[in-house]
Amino acid sequence: MRLNIDCQRCGAEDELYDSGRCWTCVLEDDVDRLLTNPDTGTIAKELAPMATALKSMKRSNSGVTWIRQKHVTALLQELAVTPKVTHAQLDALPNSRTREFVRGLLVAHGSLPRRDVYLARYKAWATEALNRVDDQRNRDVIAQYIQAAHIRRMKQQAGPVAHGTFLRSKQTVTVAIDLVNWLSDHCIELHELEQEHLDAWVNDGTTTRLMGVRFLSWAIKTELVAPHLDIRAHRRGTSPRMSADEQQAVVERVVHTEELHPRDRAAAILVLVFGQQIEHVAGLTWDHVKISDDIVTVRVGAIDIALPDPLDQPWRFLAANPGHDLTAAHPVSNWVFRGYSPGQHINPAQLRHRLKVVFGTRAARLGTLHELTKLAPVAIIAEALGYHPATIEKHATDSAVAYSQYIAAIR
Numbered sequence: 001m002r003l004n005i006d007c008q009r010c011g012a013e014d015e016l017y018d019s020g021r022c023w024t025c026v027l028e029d030d031v032d033r034l035l036t037n038p039d040t041g042t043i044a045k046e047l048a049p050m051a052t053a054l055k056s057m058k059r060s061n062s063g064v065t066w067i068r069q070k071h072v073t074a075l076l077q078e079l080a081v082t083p084k085v086t087h088a089q090l091d092a093l094p095n096s097r098t099r100e101f102v103r104g105l106l107v108a109h110g111s112l113p114r115r116d117v118y119l120a121r122y123k124a125w126a127t128e129a130l131n132r133v134d135d136q137r138n139r140d141v142i143a144q145y146i147q148a149a150h151i152r153r154m155k156q157q158a159g160p161v162a163h164g165t166f167l168r169s170k171q172t173v174t175v176a177i178d179l180v181n182w183l184s185d186h187c188i189e190l191h192e193l194e195q196e197h198l199d200a201w202v203n204d205g206t207t208t209r210l211m212g213v214r215f216l217s218w219a220i221k222t223e224l225v226a227p228h229l230d231i232r233a234h235r236r237g238t239s240p241r242m243s244a245d246e247q248q249a250v251v252e253r254v255v256h257t258e259e260l261h262p263r264d265r266a267a268a269i270l271v272l273v274f275g276q277q278i279e280h281v282a283g284l285t286w287d288h289v290k291i292s293d294d295i296v297t298v299r300v301g302a303i304d305i306a307l308p309d310p311l312d313q314p315w316r317f318l319a320a321n322p323g324h325d326l327t328a329a330h331p332v333s334n335w336v337f338r339g340y341s342p343g344q345h346i347n348p349a350q351l352r353h354r355l356k357v358v359f360g361t362r363a364a365r366l367g368t369l370h371e372l373t374k375l376a377p378v379a380i381i382a383e384a385l386g387y388h389p390a391t392i393e394k395h396a397t398d399s400a401v402a403y404s405q406y407i408a409a410i411r
């Protein structure tokens with residue numbers, strides 16, 4: 001049986017709960033008690049709007065049940081004595097749905113600014129990313145880089161951090177981590193960094209590494225590395241990327257003249273037309289090559305590259321003359337590109353050197369990837385979003401099919 005008499009506190013006729021008070025009054029008293037700072041005897045100004053909101057919950061009996069849970073009581077008491085409530089202070093409290101509910105109330109009532117979602121996500125991401133730095137000293141450097149060059153800049157911007165900035169900053173730091181880990185793999189301290197290390201690192205990977213220039217210029221400014229260092233391909237005007245015209249001229253020499261040895265032409269075509277890395281080309285065996293009457297297919301990595309006429313000609317020549325350069329070092333060899341050392345395939349550096357007569361393989365590869373990405377905007381997007389390099393190469397190779405047909409057709 002429910003007994004409705006007047007509340008001793010507010011006089012309303014209602015279901016009474018505790019010491020002659022109605023549910024609404026009990027909730028009000030609870031909120032006041034929990035949010036009052038015992039030192040000042042008052043509720044902090046910034047908590048007042050939230051207090052009002054809590055008190056005016058429609059179902060005050062549910063409100064009382066909620067507020068009297070141990071973790072909610074603890075959280076509100078904690079807030080009551082906090083000198084100034086900030087997102088960071090809330091972050092320091094144990095993560096719970098209650099904490100986020102209270103954060104939401106504080107934001108909704110203007111006591112906390114709306115949180116910068118991407119800034120918060122970036123900070124959380126950066127904390128994780130630091131674990132991927134192998135060396136402790138480098139980890140400190142990257143932490144400093146994240147703070148000074150990214151988070152500080154994000155905070156200086158008017159308004160919340162944009163999604164694009166968030167993605168770019170993630171990718172830039174990922175590349176920086178890749179560089180310092182590569183250095184520690186090669187037992188090189190950051191302060192010992194030389195131009196040749198940077199060149200090797202860039203050469204070793206995909207064009208994404210060119211973004212390392214952002215970390216490098218910060219490291220130069222903060223005097224962590226020597227000022228003359230550069231990631232060259234990134235500079236406008238001095239880019240070693242082969243221009244489309246140069247590329248056309250080189251393709252003409254490689255594909256349509258016999259200036260190079262067929263073996264070098266075969267390699268050159270994979271680099272020039274298909275943007276393949278010389279390292280992958282050097283290790284090809286005849287098991288990777290399929291020759292039919294119509295077409296020659298070469299499997300590089302996980303990709304089958306189809307070579308239409310005239311791109312197939314050096315391959316057909318080599319296949320038809322398998323023994324023409326067998327030597328004592330290679331009495332029986334399955335390598336397409338035999339090395340100087342017995343039983344080894346050609347060293348990529350040697351192959352690069354041989355092709356240098358006609359073109360720089362790196363510049364050609366970059367030029368080709370550039371041309372190919374024109375045909376496949378998705379590749380550019382992939383790169384900007386920091387997809388796995390293999391994805392870019394895949395897209396590039398797909399469009400290389402179109403490019404190779406174009407080259408075959410311009411004869």
Ligand SMILES: [Zn+2]
Pocket residue numbers: 007008009010011012021022023024025
């Ligand atoms: Zn009452």
